Amino acid sequence: MRHRYIAVKVDIEQNVDRRDLISAVSASLLKLFGEYGSSLAELSLVDLDPEGKYAIFRCTHRTLEIVKASIVALGEINGKKAATQVINVSGTLKALRKRLLT
Amino acid sequence: MKFVDLNLQVPIGKQERKEAEELIERSAELGYSAIGVPVPMETTEEQIQDIEKISNENNLNLIKRADLKLRSLNEMRRSLRVLRRKREIIAVQCDSKSIARYAARDHRVDLISFPSADPRGRFFDSATAELASKASAALAVDMAPLLTLSGLQRARLVSSLRKEVGIAEKFGVPIVISSGTSDRYLLRRPQDYASLAYLFDLDHETATKALSDIPLKIVERNREKLRSNYVAPGVFIVRRGRDCQNV
Numbered sequence: 487m488r489h490r491y492i493a494v495k496v497d498i499e500q501n502v503d504r505r506d507l508i509s510a511v512s513a514s515l516l517k518l519f520g521e522y523g524s525s526l527a528e529l530s531l532v533d534l535d536p537e538g539k540y541a542i543f544r545c546t547h548r549t550l551e552i553v554k555a556s557i558v559a560l561g562e563i564n565g566k567k568a569a570t571q572v573i574n575v576s577g578t579l580k581a582l583r584k585r586l587l588t
Numbered sequence: 589m590k591f592v593d594l595n596l597q598v599p600i601g602k603q604e605r606k607e608a609e610e611l612i613e614r615s616a617e618l619g620y621s622a623i624g625v626p627v628p629m630e631t632t633e634e635q636i637q638d639i640e641k642i643s644n645e646n647n648l649n650l651i652k653r654a655d656l657k658l659r660s661l662n663e664m665r666r667s668l669r670v671l672r673r674k675r676e677i678i679a680v681q682c683d684s685k686s687i688a689r690y691a692a693r694d695h696r697v698d699l700i701s702f703p704s705a706d707p708r709g710r711f712f713d714s715a716t717a718e719l720a721s722k723a724s725a726a727l728a729v730d731m732a733p734l735l736t737l738s739g740l741q742r743a744r745l746v747s748s749l750r751k752e753v754g755i756a757e758k759f760g761v762p763i764v765i766s767s768g769t770s771d772r773y774l775l776r777r778p779q780d781y782a783s784l785a786y787l788f789d790l791d792h793e794t795a796t797k798a799l800s801d802i803p804l805k806i807v808e809r810n811r812e813k814l815r816s817n818y819v820a821p822g823v824f825i826v827r828r829g830r831d832c833q834n835v
Contacts, residue, residue: 497773517738518787554783558776561735567773571618572780 488547491532491582492575494557495540498568502538504531506564511543515556527553532579540573542582550575589796591778592803594624594651594677594699595730595766600635605642607770612642614772619779622649622807624677624766629654629670651807653677661690672696676810679728685711692719698806699764701728702752705737705745712752717759726806727756729788729798730768731781749788763790764806765798 496502508531516524527549533542545553560570576582596615598608615623625639636652643650654675658664664680664687671678679699682688688711691697700720702710712727720727729752733745756763765785767775776784778799785795812818817825 517742551783551786554780555786558780558784559735559787561773567771569773569775571777572783 487528488577489528489544490547490550490553490575490577491579492543492545492550492553492557493540493573493582493586494543495571495573496538496563496568497570498538498563498566500566502534502563502568504534507531507534507538507541510560510563510568511557514560515553518556518559519552523549523552529553540586542579544579547577589800590621590804591619591800592622592624592651592807593620593767593775593778593799594653594764594803594806595679595728595768596623596625596775597768597770598623598625598639599770600625600627600631600639605638608639609642611770611772611775612639612646612648614775616646616648618775618777620648622651622804624651624653624803624807626655626679627652627675651676653679655679655681657681657683658687659684661686664690668694668696673814676807676814682711683709688712688716689719692716692725693723694725695723697723697725698810699726699728701730702748703730705733705741705748707744707748710748710752712755714755714759717755717761720761721759724762726762726764726802727752728764728766729753729785730766731776731784732767732769732771732774734784734787735774735776746787753788753790757794762802762806763794763798764803765795766803 512529515527527545530544532544554572557570557572562568574582574585593615598611640650652675654671656667677698678696679701680691680697681701681703682691691700702712704710737745765781781799782792782795
């Protein structure tokens with residue numbers, strides 16, 4: 487199964503932890519595309535920087551578009567207003583990290 | 589690529605200057621090069637210049653827009669006559685079938701929008717689309733409700749948008765995507781809006797055009813018309829005065 491790695495910038499006033507972020511994105515995915523869509527996505531949070539502002543998600547390559555839409559549709563995390571931006575997408579984690587550094 | 593947010597609800601007034609600044613700065617950060625700001629009729633020239641100044645400081649091109657939300661056709665005719673020469677974009681919020689049909693038919697209208705999330709309050713059907721395509725009016729889609737609504741309400745809105753986008757594409761009506769918000773947390777990058785447009789079956793390329801080429805073309809066309817030497821499409825005054833006979 488091929489995967490896609492998605493780099494995301496989180497704009498929120500306070501720090502966000504891993505559990506809150508993955509719950510918020512999973513809830514958004516579930517709301518928009520239902521249980522079937524969520525099951526196809528195999529969404530996971532690969533990395534989150536210590537300040538909680540940048541994250542890397544992984545999903546199946548077939549569901550990239552629905553996962554991107556779910557990330558963008560996120561309006562709040564743990565009850566706090568938030569805005570998320572998809573910065574970059576790559577097929578491998580190594581390539582994504584390289585792109586983010588340049 | 590230049591991206592345009594044709595409907596950024598920037599508050600106008602001295603008391604809300606800070607919010608306006610924040611919102612405009614955020615738009616620039618997200619990668620827009622032009623913003624369309626609704627400027628009500630009663631706005632003073634000083635207030636407009638202030639918003640223009642903030643936009644210029646952030647390297648953003650300000651597009652002055654008029655939002656018409658009217659109940660009667662007579663009122664709409666009157667407002668169109670006054671505003672067409674004063675604003676670069678004229679948008680009509682349609683909350684009845686007759687207003688939608690009139691707005692779609694009138695050449696002075698640039699954008700027709702349907703603010704209601706309820707499918708019964710949206711009137712973009714084949715007949716309206718046909719009129720809009722002849723008059724070169726575009727269908728405006730604001731993305732903020734997609735982020736604020738949830739559950740069945742959002743499902744209904746997405747379903748309506750999917751139908752409307754399908755009709756617009758069938759009749760060649762241009763689509764314009766904009767934020768339609770005054771909340772910085774509801775603003776997204778143009779590429780993210782294009783991703784969100786996947787919800788209503790708009791492909792990435794068309795969605796990108798709806799955020800760049802199409803609004804830019806509309807603004808360019810209108811700015812040309814607003815110049816003092818404009819007479820009709822393709823006809824301009826090149827010289828004024830007595831020596832015109834010798835040209």
